[in-house]
Amino acid sequence: MEKNFKREISALDEIFSFVDDFVTESRIDDAVAFSIRLAVEELFTNFVRHNTGGLDHIAISLKRDSNQLLIQLKDFQVEPFDMTKVKSVDVDLPLEKRKAGELGIHLVKSIVDKLSYEYSKRTLCVTAIKNLEEQDV
């Protein structure tokens, strides 16, 4: 399934409905569905907040094969920004040194098995892959 969404935070409601449709059609377990929602929200909000330039929409694609889920977001006509290189939250840092804003990417890295970045012809593409166990579907 693939769909374009407005480059604005208010698009999240529509995005969650899109994810719900995918989860239902693909008969995905609730716990994995929770991870998909989380990954999509964190990646989308990161695109909206940090990618500069860009068309008025961001493309989200969700695919499932027998043992993997693929979550892909594409942003067109933007400057390069590799979120996968953003330093992970140091969970050992004392409270006063922790930053709330670093949590999103840390979360995505924690819940998916692979997060990759491509940039070509001013199109930025981030792909998250989550491996499925037999009990997840």
Place this chain on the structure above:
Amino acid sequence: MTVDGIVVSVISGKDHGEVSILQVSGYLDTTTAGELENALYNLLKRDQYKIVVDLSGVTYISSAGWGIFIGEIKEIRSNGGDLKLAGMIGDVHEVFQLLEFHSILESYPDTKSAVTAFKQVSMPD
């Protein structure tokens, strides 16, 4: 699961002593986290620093929601209070653990035990 927004209400009463309970239900994401932030801010404005957040009705929390707890905890503790989480469902608690928030915030199975924990700290020797 459908997106059902968020409802935040504050419960303060004699039963809870100085402890305020923020009862939250729904979906805590980038679009709704502001409502929790406002409710928390209003408590702090009234110098209420002993807070239990009842998350038993919350089915989803993204980093926007978790960030609010981290953002306010410093002020709360510097004023002699604390923020304790209660009643997290399995999926939410799993993220809480992934983020290793258990080293920062105390969590309890329900609001009653969280409120009791406040009372035990307040009791004189």
